[in-house]
Amino acid sequence: MCVALYPSLTIAQEDDLYSFEVEEFTKKTWEWKGEISAISTTKFFNQDAVAFPLKFENEAIQAEEREIQIVLESRWDWDWSRLYVMGEASTLYSTIPDVNAEDAFLREGYWQLSKFDPSVLEIGKRLLRWGKGYAFNPVAFLERPKNPEDPEASREGLWMVQGLWIPGAFSGLDNTSVTAVYLPLRQDINEDYQSHIPHENVWGLKLYALIDTTDIDLYFVQSEEKDEINWGVDFASNITVNFEIHGEYARKIDSDYDELQALLGLRYLTENDVTWIVEVYHDSSGWTAEESAERYEQIENKSPLKAKPLLSQIQKQKTISQNYGYLQASAKEPFEWLYFTPSLALLHNQDDHSYNTITQLNYAPANNWTFLVSWQHFSGEDHTQYGESLAQNKLEMKATYAF
Amino acid sequence: MKHFIKIIFGFICFFIFTGIVPEIFAQKTPQEWLVTIDRNLNPPQYEAYRKLINVEPDGSRKEFVLYTLKQGKEKVAALFLSPVSEKGRATLRVGDNMWLYIPNVGRPLRIASLQSVTGGVFNNADILRVDYQAEYDAISLQESQETGKSGKNLLQLNLKAKTNAVAYDKLEMMIDPDLESPVLIRAVAASGMLIKTIYFKNIKDFGEGIKRPAVVETDSPLYQGYKSVMIFAKLKPRTLAEEVFTTDYMGRIETLR
Numbered sequence: 001m002c003v004a005l006y007p008s009l010t011i012a013q014e015d016d017l018y019s020f021e022v023e024e025f026t027k028k029t030w031e032w033k034g035e036i037s038a039i040s041t042t043k044f045f046n047q048d049a050v051a052f053p054l055k056f057e058n059e060a061i062q063a064e065e066r067e068i069q070i071v072l073e074s075r076w077d078w079d080w081s082r083l084y085v086m087g088e089a090s091t092l093y094s095t096i097p098d099v100n101a102e103d104a105f106l107r108e109g110y111w112q113l114s115k116f117d118p119s120v121l122e123i124g125k126r127l128l129r130w131g132k133g134y135a136f137n138p139v140a141f142l143e144r145p146k147n148p149e150d151p152e153a154s155r156e157g158l159w160m161v162q163g164l165w166i167p168g169a170f171s172g173l174d175n176t177s178v179t180a181v182y183l184p185l186r187q188d189i190n191e192d193y194q195s196h197i198p199h200e201n202v203w204g205l206k207l208y209a210l211i212d213t214t215d216i217d218l219y220f221v222q223s224e225e226k227d228e229i230n231w232g233v234d235f236a237s238n239i240t241v242n243f244e245i246h247g248e249y250a251r252k253i254d255s256d257y258d259e260l261q262a263l264l265g266l267r268y269l270t271e272n273d274v275t276w277i278v279e280v281y282h283d284s285s286g287w288t289a290e291e292s293a294e295r296y297e298q299i300e301n302k303s304p305l306k307a308k309p310l311l312s313q314i315q316k317q318k319t320i321s322q323n324y325g326y327l328q329a330s331a332k333e334p335f336e337w338l339y340f341t342p343s344l345a346l347l348h349n350q351d352d353h354s355y356n357t358i359t360q361l362n363y364a365p366a367n368n369w370t371f372l373v374s375w376q377h378f379s380g381e382d383h384t385q386y387g388e389s390l391a392q393n394k395l396e397m398k399a400t401y402a403f
Numbered sequence: 404m405k406h407f408i409k410i411i412f413g414f415i416c417f418f419i420f421t422g423i424v425p426e427i428f429a430q431k432t433p434q435e436w437l438v439t440i441d442r443n444l445n446p447p448q449y450e451a452y453r454k455l456i457n458v459e460p461d462g463s464r465k466e467f468v469l470y471t472l473k474q475g476k477e478k479v480a481a482l483f484l485s486p487v488s489e490k491g492r493a494t495l496r497v498g499d500n501m502w503l504y505i506p507n508v509g510r511p512l513r514i515a516s517l518q519s520v521t522g523g524v525f526n527n528a529d530i531l532r533v534d535y536q537a538e539y540d541a542i543s544l545q546e547s548q549e550t551g552k553s554g555k556n557l558l559q560l561n562l563k564a565k566t567n568a569v570a571y572d573k574l575e576m577m578i579d580p581d582l583e584s585p586v587l588i589r590a591v592a593a594s595g596m597l598i599k600t601i602y603f604k605n606i607k608d609f610g611e612g613i614k615r616p617a618v619v620e621t622d623s624p625l626y627q628g629y630k631s632v633m634i635f636a637k638l639k640p641r642t643l644a645e646e647v648f649t650t651d652y653m654g655r656i657e658t659l660r
Contacts, residue, residue: 005580017464018605018618020454022636025484027467029660033487039624077658114658118646129509148621152509175499208651215498215513215650234468238499241568242515269515332518336626338459339522367465 032074036042037400041065046392048382050300051311055390056096065099065393067092071107082112084124088154108157119165126156129247130206131263132221132236135326135347136319138250138261138282139232141221142183142204144193147318148326148347149356149376153186158183159189175210200225213238219250228254242269252285260284263374264328280350286322289352289384296383321384323350339364347386354380354387368402412422416650433541435559436578441534444615448474450659451638453481455530456525460628467521469530470660472641473619476534478648482656493653494520496531499568504653508600509648516550516570521556524599524621524631528570535562538569551586582606586615599623 043063045052069090076083085190089104110124122146131137133147144155160183167176181189181204185349186195201224214237221230231249239245244267252259265279291306295314299307314320330343340363361373376394380387431439445451455467468485483492486503491506494514502511503520514520516528532570539562547559562574569591579586588601599624646652649658 017456017458017632018634020452020634020636021451022454023450025470027657032491033490033583035488075657111653114655117658118644118649118652120655127509131510152508164651166649166651167475168649170648175649177649178653210497210500210650213498236513238513238515238568241499241570244513245514246513267513269424269518273518275518327561333522336629338629339465364488369486400488402486402490 013349024233027077027220029078030074030076032072033402034073035071035400035402036397037067037069037071038068038395039065039069039398041067041397042395043391044395046378046388049382049388049390049392050296051315051388051390053138054304054308054311056301060096063094063096063099065092065094079114080113080117080235082114084107084112091342105156107154110157118217122162122164125157125159126162127155127323128160130217130234131283132217132234133263133265133279134265134267134277134328135279136324138246138248138263138281138283139217139219139234141219141232141250142181142202145318148324149318149358158193160184173209173211175208177206177208179206179208181203181206189391197226226254228252243267245377257354258287269296273334275328275330275332276329277326279327281319281324283319287320287351288322292320292352292385293383315390318361321349321351323351324348349380349385352380352384352387354378354384356386370398370400370402372396372398374398374402432562433544434536436544436558437536437541437562439537439583440560440576440578440585441536444585445473445638446611446613447476448640448642449613449638450641452484452636454632454634454636455521455523455525456632456634457521458630458632465522468654472643472647472656472659473533474643474645474648475568479531479533480653481531482660491519491657493652493656494527494531495650496527496533497646497648498503498533498537499566501527501531502650502653504650506654509654510629511653514638516568523634524623524626526570529601529621529633536572539564539574548579549577551581553579553581555580557586567593581646597624599625607635609635611639613638613640 045060045062047070067090068192069088071088071283073086076335086107088107091099092099094100106125108125108127110122110126113121127143130143132137137146140146142158147153160181163180165178169175183202183204185194185200185202187198189193202221204221206217206219214235216235217233219232230250230252232248236244236246246265248263261283263279263281265277268276295310299311325348326342328345330341333340334342346356357377359375362370366369374396378386378389438588451470451471453469455469457465467483467489469477469481470484471481473479477498479496481494483489493504495502501514501516514527517526519526521530526595541560542563543561545559547557549557551557558578558580560576560578562576564572572593573591575589577586583605584606587603590598590601592598599621602620604618604620605616606614607617610615617635620630622630644652
C-alpha cells in the first residue's frame with residue numbers, strides 16, 4: 001500500500017514545488033511593506049575611560065537596553081509619477097534612565113516625476129548615497145555621515161531637488177549619466193544637517209561613466225554663500241570575476257582651508273565563498289595621535305562643565321583621526337549551513353593604534369525572518385579613540401520580521 | 404549522354420525522396436546549434452516573472468519571486484518582488500559587470516558572478532543568465548548514448564568559456580534534437596570537477612512563438628542534498644530603452660511592470 005502511494009505522493013510534491021501563482025504579483029497602484037525589529041543590547045562599560053566619571057556617578061558596570069523599531073514604507077505609482085514615503089519609529093528602554101528615548105521620523109519621502117523616462121526629477125527628502133566605499137565615503141558631500149562601525153545602517157535623508165539624465169552610451173563610454181542636486185539649508189529645512197549654517201544654497205553635480213568594467217564618477221558641489229567648493233572622483237572596477245577595487249578622492253576648498261579625504265579599497269571573493277573587504281581611509285582634517293591624546297587629557301583634567309561639550313563633540317564624530325583601516329571577512333553559508341553568514345570586521349585607528357572589533361552572526365532561516373547576534377569590542381591604550389570608548393564590549397541580539 | 408543525364412536525375416530523386424539531402428543540409432555547426440538554443444530559450448528582448456526555490460535536504464524551502472528584463476545578448480535586470488524582506492532589491496548584469504541594488508544601502512554595489520544573491524545552488528551567473536553565445540564558444544557536437552523524451556539520442560554540445568571571467572569553464576549541454584532545447588547542462592570547472600548539473604523541464608508554450616522549458620532545476624555535488632528550482636511565467640517579448648539597463652535605473656525597475 002505504502003509502495004503504491006509513494007509515487008503519487010512524490011508527483012504531488014513535485015506539482016506543488018513547480019506551482020507558481022504569478023497573478024499574486026500583479027502590480028498595484030499602492031503598495032506598502034514594513035519591518036519590525038526587537039533589539040536587546042548589553043553594554044559593558046570601561047570604567048577607566050575618561051568619559052566614565054562624566055557619565056556615571058555610581059560604579060555602573062553594565063547597561064541593558066531593549067529597543068523596538070518599526071519601519072514602514074509606502075509607494076503610490078501613477079502613470080509617470082510616484083510618491084515614496086519611508087518612516088521609522090522606535091522606543092528604547094535602558095537601565096540607565098537618561099538613555100530612554102522614543103523617536104519617530106521620516107527617513108525618506110519624495111515625489112518622483114518621470115514624464116521623460118529614463119530621465120527623472122525627484123523632489124522631497126532623499127538619501128543620495130554617493131561613493132563606492134563600503135565603510136567610508138569621502139565623496140558623500142550631501143549626506144549625513146556614515147558610521148564605519150555599521151556601514152549598512154539606514155540613515156535619514158535630506159530635503160532636496162534632484163534631476164537625473166541618462167544619455168546612455170556614447171564616444172567609447174558604455175554608459176553615462178548626469179545628476180544635478182539642489183539642497184537648501186534654512187532654519188526649518190535641513191536645519192540639523194549643518195546646524196552652524198542658518199542659510200545656504202548648495203548645488204551639486206555628479207557625472208557618471210561606465211568604461212568597460214570600470215564605474216567612474218566625478219562630483220562637484222558648490223555652496224553659494226559660504227563660497228566653498230567641494231569636488232571629488234570615485235571609481236570601482238572588476239579586475240577579475242572575484243576581485244574588485246574601488247577608490248574615492250575628495251577635496252573641500254574654502255578661502256580658509258583645503259581639506260583632502262581619500263579612500264582605497266578592495267573586495268575579494270575566495271573559492272570557498274569568503275568575501276574580504278579591505279579599505280584604507282585618510283582625512284587631512286583629522287587629528288594626529290598627539291592631538292587626540294591632548295583632547296582626552298583636557299577632558300580628564302577639566303571640570304565636568306567644560307569637559308562635557310568637548311566629550312560630546314568627540315562622541316558625535318565617527319572618525320576623529322587622520323588615518324583608518326577597515327578589514328571585513330564574511331563567509332557565505334559555511335559548513336553547508338544555508339542562509340547563515342558569520343562575519344568579522346576590524347576598524348583600526350592607524351594614528352593611535354586602537355581597535356574596534358565587530359563579530360556578527362547573521363541567520364535568515366525562513367522567509368522574512370532575520371536574526372543577528374553581534375559582539376563589539378573596543379581596545380586601545382589610554383587617550384586613544386577606541387581605548388577611551390565608554391563601552392568596552394557590546395553584545396547585541398536583533399530579530400527582524402518583514403511584513 | 405541522355406542515358407547519363409537520366410542516371411544523374413535518378414540519383415538526385417533518390418537522395419531527395421530518401422531524405423538524405425535534407426539531412427546533409429540540415430546539419431548545423433556547433434555554433435549554429437548554440438545560436439538556436441539561445442533563441443529558443445528566450446527572445447532577444449523579453450520580460451518574465453520567475454520563482455526561485457531553494458530546497459534543503461530536510462525538505463524545507465525558501466522562495467523568491469523576481470521580475471526579469473533582458474535585452475540583447477548580455478543585458479539582464481531582475482527585481483525582487485518577494486519575500487517582503489527582499490522586495491525592491493535589484494540586480495543588473497551588463498556583460499561581465501554585475502551590480503546589486505539594496506534599497507536601504509541605496510546604491511549599486513558590484514557583485515561577483517560566483518556569489519549568490521539568493522543563497523542556494525543558483526549563483527548570480529545562473530540568476531542573471533545572458534545568452535550562452537555571449538560567454539561561450541561551441542567547440543564540438545557529438546551524438547550521445549542518452550535518449551530524450553522523444554526517444555531520439557540526445558546531442559552533446561560542448562562549450563568552452565571565452566574568458567576566465569565566466570563562471571564555469573566548460574559546459575556540456577545535452578540537447579533534444581526534436582525540441583532544439585537543452586535537457587540538461589553539466590557545468591564543469593577548469594580542473595574538470597563537476598560544479599553543478601542544470602535540468603530543463605516542463606516544455607511550455609508561452610505564446611508569441613516562445614516555447615521553452617518552464618522549469619530549470621539544479622543540484623551540485625558541492626551541496627549534497629540541496630537543490631534549487633527556477634520557474635518561468637508570463638515570458639513575453641518586450642522592447643525597452645537601453646538606459647533601463649544602467650545602474651542609475653536600478654531603483655526604478657518596478658516602474659516598468
